Amino acid sequence: MDNESFLEVETEAPVKVDEDESFSKADTQQTRPWLIPLFIGTGLGIAIALGGISLFTYLPSRQQSAVAKKVAPTVNPAMTVTIAPVEKTRIFRTFNTTGTVAARDLIPVLPQVNSLQIKIIPEDIKEGAFVNKGQVLAILDDSILQAQISQAKAEIESKQADVVSKQAEITSKQASVASNQAIVKQKRADLGQAQAKLEEAEKNFQRYQKLAASGAISQQELDTRFYTVKTAKESVRLAQENIYSAQANVSSAKANIGSAKANVNKAQADVRSSVAKVQQLQTQLKQTVVRAPISGMIAEKLARVGDVTGVPPQTQTGTVIGGTQKLFSIIRNGRLELQARVPQMQLPQIDIGASVQITSDVDRRVRSQGRVREIQPLVNPQRREATVKIDLPVTDLLKPGMFARAAINTNTTMGIAVPQKAVQSQPDGSVILFTLSDEDIVRAQKVEVGELIDGDRVEIKSGLQISNNLKQDISNLRVVVNGASYLKDGDKVRVANQ
Missing domain, CATH: 2.40.30.170 (Efflux pump adaptor protein, beta barrel domain)
Known part of the structure; x- marks a missing residue:
């Protein structure tokens, strides 16, 4: 329907209404003819107003319908999604709080040898690095220990030579004992001879006493026999003293053997002491290689190349444990x-x-x-x-x-x-x-x-x-x-x- 036809229809409607009204009011027209033009004018005004409103509302709707036909979008296919079922499950009620992360087990790494300079720290040994048990953390300067080991080994050789010398003294003392024991035997033999001579002199003196009593010999000769007895007794006494002296020499020689054995024992003890010192120094030599006592993560690296163990820098006075400087801290297994x-x-x-x-x-x-x-x-x-x-x-x-x-x-x-x-x-x-x-x-x-x-x-x-x-x-x-x-x-x- 175009605009002209629309207007035409709209203008006809009031006329019909006016005709109906004229039929219903015939008597009125006869008595009041001046009202007819008034009704006609009013009807025409209303018709024109209604037609204008319809026109203004009709035209935009047709334009909108045309635009809608031009821009109507095509329907996109349905979106592809994934789904999951709703599940019944256990719900854990919680209590919320805060805290600080800390090492579960923090192990300090201390030097086993003090007064040695740190010579090497591997480049991969740093805070946050994970190390295995036995891994090398630092190497200390061992030149002082090497010199001490060489000196201790020289002392061992010297003391071992001293032991040999003391053992030779024992042999000499034992020979002296044997010699003095032989002298004792000889002195005892001399005593026997002196006693035999004394016994013979006493018998002769007794016989000469009888002869002197009978006047067969002179008194002078009897006196001579008396002095012979006296001399024999002195020889016996001297022989006995010589035996005592020889026995004393034997005892002295035996005592010297005991002293020599004590000297040997002391020398052997000195050797053992020197050997133990060498072993200790060799153990310390192994300890110049600082190794990780456990597997874990390095939390602290306090050691620096050039530091002296046991003498912490002034900035690390708080890292001393039991009088020893702490070199590293390791979190056991990184826990x-x-x-x-x-x-x-x-x-x-x-x-x-x-x-x-x-x-x-x-x-x-x-x-x-x-x-x-x-x-x-x-x-x-x-x-x-x-x-x-x-x-x-x-x-x-x-x-x-x-x-x-x-x-x-x-x-x-x-x-x-x-x-x-x-x-x-x-x-x-x-x-x-x-x-x-x-x-x-x-x-x-x-x-x-x-x-x-x-x-x-x-x-x-x-x-x-x-x-x-x-x-x-x-x-x-x-x-x-x-x-x-x-x-x-x-x-x-x-x-x-x-």
Whole structure:
């Protein structure tokens, strides 16, 4: 219908109305003829007004219809998504706290030999490096020990020669004893001869006494025999003294043998002492190579080439342990722990062995699973807090001294969970996920999330409801995972084969 025809129809309508009115008011026209022009004019005005309004509303609608026919978009194919079932699972309730990462077992490495200069430190020995048990950490200058070993070996040779000399003295003393014993025998033989002569002289003197009494010999001759007896007695006495002297010489020689043996024992002891000194120096020589006592990560490297062991630099006065300078600190097997602070009111909720989720505000990559190893028995009287030690897995993301957060599991309940990717945050702070119907139509549902489970699933505390607002059976409930961020309520999707 064009504009002219539209106007034509619109102008005819008032005329019909006027005719109807004229028939109904015939009597009035007869009595009041001046009203006819008034009615005709009013009708024409109304018709013109109505026609104008219809025209203005009709023309834009036709133009819009034409534009719509030109720009109507083609329907895109359904988006391909992946889905996952809603699962019933155990939900661990947690207590959140903070703490400091520390070494679980920090082992100091001390030099076993003091007063030696550090000669070499391998380039790969640095803080943060992992070392194996027995690996070389530093090498000390052993020139002083080498000189001491050479001197001790020379002392051994000298003392061994002294032992040989003392042993020769024993042989000489033993020969002297034998010689003196032979002299004793000889002196005893001399005593026997002297006693025999004395016995003979006494018999002769007795015979001459009888002869002198009978006057057969003179008194002078009797006196001579008397002096002979006296001389024989003196010879016997002298022979006895010679025996005593010889026996004394034997005893002295035997004593000299004992002294010589003592000298030999002392010389042999000196040899053993020198040998022990050499062994000690050789042990210290081996200890000039500082090795890692355990496998682990180097936490501190305090040693520098040129330092003297046992004499820490002034800047390291706090690194002396038991009078010995600490060279390195090693974290045994690289194991760390989180020393978390827990108020005393929450301590009854925490059990040894409870799992702990570790996170960091600084590094979002930190998401470790720890376990409560120990609850220290003492409570800080100022803060009313106890320290809970949590074992941490080996990771390069955590370092001693770092601040971390801990979510300690306190109890377990049954709940439902979905993959974390299925949950979509909204600008108003709410959270939605998309459920899939049998017709592959997605429906957005606002939900309330709870605990994070195993790092990739999240608890759904409420919101998963069917159309009649009743809690639905989740056995067949599916949620959109990949592609959820591009959907809106009511979209039809294509499910990827999994």
